[in-house]
Amino acid sequence: MNNFSYERLHNNLQYLKLNTVEELLENYLEIAARDNKTTMEVLDYLFEQEKKHREAVAIERKMKSAAFPVKKTLDEFDFEFQSSIDKKVIEDLATLRFVHNSENVVFLGPPGVGKSHLAIALGIEAVKAGISVYFTNTGNLIERLKTANREGILEKKLRDLMKYKVLIIDEIGYLPFDEEGAHCLFQLISRRYEKSSTILKSNKSYGEWGEIFKDRIIVVAVLDRILHHSTTINIKGESYRLKERKRQGLKTGNMYQ
Structure with a gap:
């Protein structure tokens, strides 16, 4: 990947607010190359992590909004x-x-x-x-x-x-x-x-x-x-x-x- 493509990819990820994908991208591409992962597997993993992070943030926001006096399970x-x-x-x-x-x-x-x-x-x-x-x-x-x-x-x-x-x-x-x-x-x-x-x-x-x-x-x-x-x-x-x-x-x- 040349420098121009690399910068454009990160800029697009930032623009789309895919912050988790951007954070994981570089290290995971190295892992993917080492383990011979397919493009589909790479995309699946990165977008799954983005989804999980957003779900966790949404739950945290809802927990705060709920105003529970204590946490009980x-x-x-x-x-x-x-x-x-x-x-x-x-x-x-x-x-x-x-x-x-x-x-x-x-x-x-x-x-x-x-x-x-x-x-x-x-x-x-x-x-x-x-x-x-x-x-x-x-x-x-x-x-x-x-x-x-x-x-x-x-x-x-x-x-x-x-x-x-x-x-x-x-x-x-x-x-x-x-x-x-x-x-x-x-x-x-x-x-x-x-x-x-x-x-x-x-x-x-x-x-x-x-x-x-x-x-x-x-x-x-x-x-x-x-x-x-x-x-x-x-x-x-x-x-x-x-x-x-x-x-x-x-x-x-x-x-x-």
């Missing part, structure tokens, strides 16, 4: 400790069929039993599949929606949230909503109904959701839309945090025996 979840959960149901959810069908997932149970872990883990599986995800705390979400409502831009805020194929709403039930907050959340749930998937996590049973919304008509309408196409995971096990405290206490006790 399904492999890290202790199904043996939390025996009330049917692992096969979680594995089915991990196929993301529920996302493609615009279905919802609801995790119910007391604090510390793994609801957030599973919700985040499913969100991460979705991100790895190239699906847009956003994680939000209920209190923060309600306040943002109420502010948008007062500023006359609630419709825009709802459209922004509709951009996410999966919306994870954490901690429903820790604090009750006022009338405006309940109305705003109803608008969001209604907008996503049968169009996108929502994963919700609550420490309250469905029968107690009236205490959260303080309006029986709205809570019935919200639950109707959430539960029409949904999977509910009701976790009845012991708190992981309590388990860890007990384990640490046992270790401490052993020190003095």
Whole structure:
């Protein structure tokens, strides 16, 4: 390859933003010549590496956009400790069929039993599949929606949230909503109904959701839309945090025996 062709090739790769190909090209051409690789094999390898790099960058960008408070995976979840959960149901959810069908997932149970872990883990599986995800705390979400409502831009805020194929709403039930907050959340749930998937996590049973919304008509309408196409995971096990405290206490006790 003469100098002119070499420079033009690199310039074209830069122009086309094939940065990974450009970075690997020189060394891989030497390897290809040594191993008698065909032109097709060289092109296949270089473009495959470019694709993988772009996919990794896209996933990293989506992970940042998702705003997960922590990273939790399904492999890290202790199904043996939390025996009330049917692992096969979680594995089915991990196929993301529920996302493609615009279905919802609801995790119910007391604090510390793994609801957030599973919700985040499913969100991460979705991100790895190239699906847009956003994680939000209920209190923060309600306040943002109420502010948008007062500023006359609630419709825009709802459209922004509709951009996410999966919306994870954490901690429903820790604090009750006022009338405006309940109305705003109803608008969001209604907008996503049968169009996108929502994963919700609550420490309250469905029968107690009236205490959260303080309006029986709205809570019935919200639950109707959430539960029409949904999977509910009701976790009845012991708190992981309590388990860890007990384990640490046992270790401490052993020190003095």
